[in-house]
Amino acid sequence: MHTELTPELARDPEAQRAKQLIQACVHCGFCTATCPSYQVLGNELDSPRGRIYLVKQLLEGQAGAADSAQAHLDTCLTCRACETTCPSGVQYGQIADIGRHLAEHRAAPRPSGARWQRWLLARGLTSPLFAPALALGRLARPLLPAALKAKLPPRRSPGRVPQAVHARRVLLLEGCVQPAMSPNIHAATVRVLDRLGVQCIPVSGCCGALKSHLGDREGGHADMRALTERAGARLGQAEAILSNASGCGVMVKDYGRELGSPLAAQVARATRDLGEYLFDPEAGFIDKLRTYLAGKTLPVLAYHPPCTLQHGQKLKADTPGGVAAGLRQLGFTLHLPADSHLCCGSAGTYSVLQPAVAGELRARKLATLKAAGGAASVGVASSNIGCISHLHEDGGLPVRHWIEWLDEALG
Numbered sequence: 001m002h003t004e005l006t007p008e009l010a011r012d013p014e015a016q017r018a019k020q021l022i023q024a025c026v027h028c029g030f031c032t033a034t035c036p037s038y039q040v041l042g043n044e045l046d047s048p049r050g051r052i053y054l055v056k057q058l059l060e061g062q063a064g065a066a067d068s069a070q071a072h073l074d075t076c077l078t079c080r081a082c083e084t085t086c087p088s089g090v091q092y093g094q095i096a097d098i099g100r101h102l103a104e105h106r107a108a109p110r111p112s113g114a115r116w117q118r119w120l121l122a123r124g125l126t127s128p129l130f131a132p133a134l135a136l137g138r139l140a141r142p143l144l145p146a147a148l149k150a151k152l153p154p155r156r157s158p159g160r161v162p163q164a165v166h167a168r169r170v171l172l173l174e175g176c177v178q179p180a181m182s183p184n185i186h187a188a189t190v191r192v193l194d195r196l197g198v199q200c201i202p203v204s205g206c207c208g209a210l211k212s213h214l215g216d217r218e219g220g221h222a223d224m225r226a227l228t229e230r231a232g233a234r235l236g237q238a239e240a241i242l243s244n245a246s247g248c249g250v251m252v253k254d255y256g257r258e259l260g261s262p263l264a265a266q267v268a269r270a271t272r273d274l275g276e277y278l279f280d281p282e283a284g285f286i287d288k289l290r291t292y293l294a295g296k297t298l299p300v301l302a303y304h305p306p307c308t309l310q311h312g313q314k315l316k317a318d319t320p321g322g323v324a325a326g327l328r329q330l331g332f333t334l335h336l337p338a339d340s341h342l343c344c345g346s347a348g349t350y351s352v353l354q355p356a357v358a359g360e361l362r363a364r365k366l367a368t369l370k371a372a373g374g375a376a377s378v379g380v381a382s383s384n385i386g387c388i389s390h391l392h393e394d395g396g397l398p399v400r401h402w403i404e405w406l407d408e409a410l411g
Contacts, residue, residue, distance in 0.1 A: 001022050001023060001026070001052070001053075001056060003018075003019045003022050003023070003056050003059050003060060004060050005019055005059050006059070008061075009059055009061070009102075014102065015059055015102065017094070017098060018055060018059060018098040018099065021090070021094055022052055022055065022056055022059075022095060024089060024091075025052050025088065026088050027049055027053075028088070029047075029049055030085050030086060030087060031047060031048040031049055031085055031090075032044075032047045032048070032049060034081040034082060034085045034341060035048055035081065035082055036079060036081070036342050036357075036361050037357055039342075040357050040360050041075065041357065045068070045072045046072055046075045048076075048082040048086075048090075048092050050072065051069070051073055051076060051092075051095075051096065051099070052090070052092065052095055054069040054072055055069055055073075055095055055096075055102075057069070058102060058106070066102070066103045066107040066108075067103075069099055069102075069103045069107070070103035070104065070107040073096055073099055074353065074354065075354060075357060076096055077343050077345070077347035077350050078093055078096055078097070078213060078347060079307035079311060079342075079347060080092065080093045081341060081343065083311055084310070084311045084314075084341070093312070097212060097213065097217075100213070100214075103215070104215035104216075117352075117353070118214050118349075118353070121210070121214065121349045121352060121353075122210055122211045122216055122219060125176060125210055126176040126177075126206040127176075130176070130177065130180050131179065131180035134180045134181065135180075156182060156183075156184040156400075157184065158183040158187035159184065159187055160187075161187045161191070162190055162191060162194040164194055164199065165199060166197050166199040167197070168197055168198045169198070169199045169200075169201055169238045170198055170199070170200055170239060170241070170242045170277070171200075171201050171202075171231055171234055171235070171237075171238045171240070171241045171242065172186065172189060172200040172201065172244070173205075173207070173227075173231070173241065173243045173244075173245075173248055173249075173252065173271075174186065174202050174203060174204045175205075175207065175243075175245050175248050176205070176207075176210070177385060177386075178244075178385040181385055181389055182385055182389070182401070184404055185245075185385065185401045185403060185404060186202075186244070188403045188404045188406070189242075189274060189403050189407075191407050191410075192278075192289075192403060192406055192410065193278075195288075195289075195410065196285050196288055196289070200242075201234060201238060203227070203230050203234065203241070204230070205223065205226055205227040205230055206226075206227065207223065207224065207227055207247075207248040207251040207252050208220040208221065208222075208223035208227070208251060208258075209247055209248065209251040209348065210348060210349065212251070213348055213349070221258065221259065224251075224259055224264070227267075228255060228259065228261070228263055228264045229263075231267050231270075232266065232267055235266065235267070235270060240270055240272050240277060241267065241270045241271040241272070242271075242272060242273075242277055243271060243272070243274065244273075244383075244401065244403060246273060246306045246309035246312070246384040247306070247348060247384050247385070247386055249272075249273045249308070249309075249313060250308040250309075250313050252268060253268050253271050253313060254268065273309060273313060273315060273383070274383075275309075275315070275321070275322065275323040275326060275383060275402070276313075276315055276321055278326065279320075279321050279322065279323065279325065279329070280321050281320050281321060286326065286329050286330065289330050289406075290329070290330055290331065293330055293331055293409060293410065296331075296409060296411075298330070298409050299333075299378035299409070300332075300333040300335075300373060300374075300376045301327075301332060301333070301334050301335070301373065301377065301379055301380065301381045301402075301405060302334075302335050302370070302372045302373035302377050302380050302381070302397070303317060303323065303334050303382070303402070304337065304340070304344060304369060304380060304381070304382040304387055304391065305323065305336070305340055305382075306382060306383050306386075306387045308384060309323075309383050309384070310340075310341070317336060317340065318336070323381075323383055323402055324336060327381070327402060327405075327406070332405075332409075333376075334381070335372040335374070336372060337365070337371065337372040338368050338371070338372070339364065339365065339368050342361075342364075343361060343365075344361060344365040344387050344391055345358035345359065345362045345390060346358070346362075346384075346390035346391075348386055351390050358390070362390055365391065366391060366393060366396065369391070369397070370397065373397070377397060379399065379400060379405070380397050380398070380399040380400070381399075381401070382399065382400075382401065383401065383402060388401060
């Protein structure tokens with residue numbers, strides 16, 4: 001798709017990159033079949049093909065293009081299912097992020113309420129104050145409106161966290177939201193790896209995804225550089241950097257392109273999703289875990305593969321090294337829903353900013369997850385804190401990280 005940049009944008013590296021990426025799009029429309037927002041809203045401009053055309057118009061300086069691009073990019077979950085579907089290999093996620101950033105500086109100012117909401121999400125969720133604020137929210141949970149209650153799943157106590165020293169070490173990214181919302185995910189990760197003779201060295205800090213996807217490229221890059229420095233300083237102590245939140249993992253794996261520094265590229269190359277590391281057929285961990293689980297009755301689970309894992313990191317659930325394949329090798333009965341390729345509606349801050357679309361996608365996903373597991377299902381497993389907190393349902397099946405289900409089975 002040919003694009004003519006305005007004289008101003010012709011000097012902008014981001015705009016030049018977007019122009020190059022847009023050229024790969026042939027406007028075939030295959031992407032509309034797997035776009036969750038298009039399926040709910042039914043508007044061509046709320047499809048990847050439509051949004052790419054709006055970004056093209058923005059780059060060409062057409063009147064009103066910035067406002068229109070901003071509005072329809074706001075409805076995009078950036079699930080990147082369209083990238084998996086696209087026969088031309090269009091890197092839509094990059095186009096959308098560049099389009100958001102450019103539109104944020106060129107569109108009419110957002111209403112003051114929307115600006116404050118986005119600022120609070122970008123700064124509040126990544127702040128050290130988020131944990132105490134969340135704790136206060138849980139105390140006041142009975143008094144909160146139903147919409148806010150839904151965002152506060154019960155806190156699972158982290159329990160004992162081993163402090164053993166092992167010859168094998170990994171860096172474990174802590175993230176910004178997960179330690180406060182679900183500290184047991186990290187604790188379970190440490191316990192399982194400790195059994196396998198692997199020591200976890202924690203690395204704190206936000207990956208930068210939250211701010212970047214809200215159009216704050218500068219703030220996102222500042223978070224990326226800070227985490228790169230923290231992880232890079234300890235790379236020599238570990239064999240890999242692990243992420244047990246797929247939304248963080250997909251961002252860190254892209255640091256080389258985002259930041260362009262040798263250290264960022266090194267950090268990106270060293271980063272692996274927890275399942276990618278644990279279920280690597282060459283690692284030998286599966287045989288050890290099967291020995292520990294021998295004779296145990298394992299739960300029947302429905303598994304929701306996050307978009308950031310299957311479409312972003314290209315780690316399919318059922319392929320060798322995938323979470324579903326790995327858990328099945330350990331003896332778990334695991335069912336994938338019929339719409340396993342589609343987003344649940346979480347998408348970082350999307351469920352807060354676009355509650356109607358997010359709520360519809362959540363209802364659809366919960367229905368297919370329950371149908372997949374059937375009456376025998378004990379719960380739902382996933383690989384990302386955003387999906388887990390979004391799919392939580394009072395009185396419904398418990399939704400946990402798969403490492404928590406594995407840790408519990410190990411006893």
